[in-house]
Amino acid sequence: MTWRRSSEVIGGVFDIKFYPLIVDRCEGYRIRDIDGKEYIDFNASWAVANVGYGNKKIIDAVCEQFSKTSSFSLTSYYHEKSIKLAELLLSLVPESENKKVIFGHSGSDINDGIFKLLPYATKKNKIITFLGSYHGQTYGSFSLSGHKAEGWLNPAGGVVKVPYPYCYRCPFSLEYPECKIHCVRFIEEYIFETVAPAEDVSIVFLEPIQSDGGDIVPPEEFHDRLYKLCKRNGIYYGVDEVKVGFARTGKFFGFEHYGIKPDFITVGKPMGGGFPISACIGVREVLDYPGAFHLSTIAGHPAGCSASIATIEYIKENKLDRNAEKMGDRLIKGLKEIAENRDIIGDVRGKGLIVGVELVRDRESKEPASKECAMLTYRCWELGLVLAYVGLYSNVVEITPPLVIDEEGIDEGLNIFDQALKDIVEGRFDESKVKEFAGW
Ligand SMILES: Cc1ncc(COP(=O)(O)O)c(C=O)c1O
Known part of the structure; x- marks a missing residue:
């Protein structure tokens, strides 16, 4: 089998390919391709495999439940597992007494619910989101997004996008902390006064750490300042935890x-x-908005709910949040050591096991090293390390391993990354190899 067969039958709109990896099996934090070659996984299938691949607890939970209820619609029947998962999710969030849960299939369709429900239920027709954000690919969720991959599409109206606190490249050309978090003041002083009066804004919706926009970790006070601004103005605060939730950052x-x-x-x-499976945990008045207004026939399927219950239990039992924090610290330390000898690394940032390495041609001018980033990603794959790149300029190597990774996996990955980087900066890579793998 070759990857070209895939290009003959699977549409290009489905692609963000970086290299021709044809997977055979995955286990823990390792992937094996169809030729039997093994890779360390620093991607986790885009931050999905938090509990590792082939996790027996999850497989058993799915198989057992699926054999009992292979088809089921939560929209019209009840099921113990779906109720149990909703109760479990509520037990994990603050102010749960005022909240309920709805289910979806993906990040895109659940975020679509934010786009659809909030303006209707609150009778406030504006939503504020952030430039660089990625909330999905359905009409509502891409309308919420500010990611360059979707920039050419025509979004629905009512969404106002504002700068995210990308301190390495501040959109206001200011420096933290002297900026006094100008990006929040900007919302209050300009956005509320012009295109989105505070009384018309239903929700401010954002990623706690902006992932596909470049793994951007906001400064400490940012969320608190923005949250308080929302509370002062009766605006809901919504977070998209699709990528960073479930223990990735070192907290659930x-x-x-x-x-x-x-x-x-x-x-x-x-x-x-x-x-x-996906879910939204949110305030009752909105999620109870009358009518069959945001549902999907097989969302909240008991097999998916069983898988999710088992996933949450596994994360808790095995303290994967602690492991993410510990392994993330080791990873960032290792990357910063590599950066000492490699000027091409402009910034290393992250929390737990969501880490970005921003590549630049020059540390002063910060000219993005986008081409080098594509080559590095490909070279890592050739040497046995699977990862991806993200960012406004496609120049941020993203590292999001399964949270079950151990010291051996982190160190092995770091060694490959170091070697691959050396090969790129020393010109030992044939650039034409990446031509057919445009990434994004
Ligand atoms: C923060 C965030 N939200 C939503 C989505 C969309 O999720 P899905 O691809 O499952 O629709 C993504 C996907 O990358 C994401 O990173």
């Missing part, structure tokens, strides 16, 4: 680092341990 939810109590939390990707 990314927002927990910032002492805030979001009104809406969307989760997906790792939630089912690989099984497609």
Whole structure:
């Protein structure tokens, strides 16, 4: 089998390919291709495989439940597993007495609910989101997004996008902390006064750490300042935890680092341990909005709910949040050591096991090293390390391993990364190899 056969039958709109990896089996944090070659996985299938691949607890939970209820619609029947998962999710968030849960299949369709429900239920027709954000690919969720991959599409109206606190490349050309978090003041002083009066804004919706926009970790006070601004103005605060939730950042939810109590939390990707399921945990008045207004026939399937319950239990039993924090510290330390001898690394940033390495041609001018980033990603794959790149300029190597990774896996990955980087900067890579793998 060759990857070209795939290009003959699977549409290009489905692609963000970086190299021709044809997977055979995955286990823990390792992937084997069809030729038997093994790779360390620094991607986790885009932050899905938090509990590792082939996790027996999850497989058993799915198989047992699927054999009992292979087809099921939560829209019209009840099921113990779906109720149990909703109760479990509520037990993990603040102010749960005022919240309920709805289910979806993916990050995209659950975030679509934010786009659809909030303006209707609150009778406020504006939503504020962030430039660089990625919330999905359905009409509503891409309308919320500010990611360059979707920039050419025509989004729906009512969404106002503002700068995210990308301190390495501040959109206002200011320096932290002297900026006094100008990006929040900008919302209050310009956005509320012009295109989105505070009384018309239903929700401010954002990623706690902006992932596909470049793995951007906001400064400490940012969320708190923005959250308080919302609370002063009766605006809901919503966080998209689809990528960073489920222990990736070292806490179960990314927002927990910032002492805030979001009104809406969307989760997906790792939630089912690989099984497609997503959810929104949010305030009752909105999620109880009358009518069959945001549902999907097989969302909240008991097999997916069983997988998710098992995933949450596995994360808790095995303290994967602690491991993410510990392994993330080791990874960032290792990357910073590599950066000491490699000027091409402009910035290393992250929290737990979501880490970005921003590549630049020059540390002063910060000219993005986008081509080099594509080559590095490909070279890593050739040497046995699977990862991806993201960012406004496609120049940020993203590292999001399964949270079950250990010291051996981190060190092995770092060694490969170091070697691959050396090969790129010393010109030992044939650039034409990446031509057919445009990434994004
Ligand atoms: C933060 C965030 N939200 C939503 C999505 C969309 O999720 P899905 O691809 O499952 O639709 C993604 C996907 O990368 C994401 O990173």
